[in-house]
Amino acid sequence: MSTNARRATAGGAALLGAAWIAFAQPPLRAEEATDVAMGRELFDSIVPACSTCHALRATGAAGEVGPPLDELRPDAARVEKALRDGIGSMPSYRELLTDQQIRALALFVAQASAG
Secondary structure: OOHHHHHHHHHHHHHHHHHHHHHHOOOOOHHHHHHHHHHHHHHHHOOOOHHHHOEEHHHOEEOOOOOOHHHHOOOHHHHHHHHHHOEOOEOOOOOOOOHHHHHHHHHHHHHHOOO
16 A cells, blocks of 8 residues: 555544544533533633643643543543542542532533543
8 A cells, every 4th residue: 555545544544533523422502512611711720720630632731640531531420529529639629619610610521531
């Protein structure tokens, strides 16, 4: 196989992979999209920031203390529980964030990590 053919095949596989990811997750409703945007902002702005400890490609975060979220791929319920109760060395955010903010941050992390 020629180099160009290999590149075309590899490029096609990458596009197919991207298409699968796009179809694997149902489209967000308007209120979910708003929550995801809020969650994205909270990921970097809460104190301590999630990005301080966790790596997440979608944000460029490279934290090395907590597990890399792209590998963990937690669903929103798992993230909500960790945010409310804390886990390991991660503190609880129950007193710092509203229920809506916790849900928004959990939804963002789940969406961004394909959890």
